[in-house]
Amino acid sequence: MEQYGFTIVEKLQKLGEEIQKQELKYHSKRVMVSKEFTFDAAHHLHCYEGKCKNLHGHTYKVIFGISGFVDEIGLVIDFGDIKEIWKEKVEIYLDHRYLNETLPNMNTSAENMVVWIYEKMAEELSKVKYQELRLEFVRLYETPTSYAEVRREWMINA
Numbered sequence: 001m002e003q004y005g006f007t008i009v010e011k012l013q014k015l016g017e018e019i020q021k022q023e024l025k026y027h028s029k030r031v032m033v034s035k036e037f038t039f040d041a042a043h044h045l046h047c048y049e050g051k052c053k054n055l056h057g058h059t060y061k062v063i064f065g066i067s068g069f070v071d072e073i074g075l076v077i078d079f080g081d082i083k084e085i086w087k088e089k090v091e092i093y094l095d096h097r098y099l100n101e102t103l104p105n106m107n108t109s110a111e112n113m114v115v116w117i118y119e120k121m122a123e124e125l126s127k128v129k130y131q132e133l134r135l136e137f138v139r140l141y142e143t144p145t146s147y148a149e150v151r152r153e154w155m156i157n158a
Helices: 079-093 110-125 152-156
Strands: 030-043 056-069 134-143 146-151
Touching (some): 056 079, 110 134, 146 152
């Protein structure tokens, strides 16, 4: 039934009737999925003569690109699983924290932090049930227009 420019579903597709389980996997290609998160944190930079030498804060945005092959139902990884790893294993060191205190000894620049985040997330992804997952990139926005990025091939060839 067409109403107001959209279609109302009249019959919900049922597994085992209109579609079979073996049809859920459409292809066997590698696909990348992305998920982004935000966190608020304070930090300051050492040996730096700009504004960032003083204690200040940011609302950071981090984007993960994760690739893999689809499973038997057509998923690379459940977005909820990415969120769970982020919340329980990575964000706890970052959100509403003084980064100079919670991260390993480093200047807490976006360039240093993005590598730490990559390493932490890659370590945790290696433990999940999905096969052949690769963390392809991490992009860390310090401001809405400024970010640092690391890619898998750069980490391998470093």
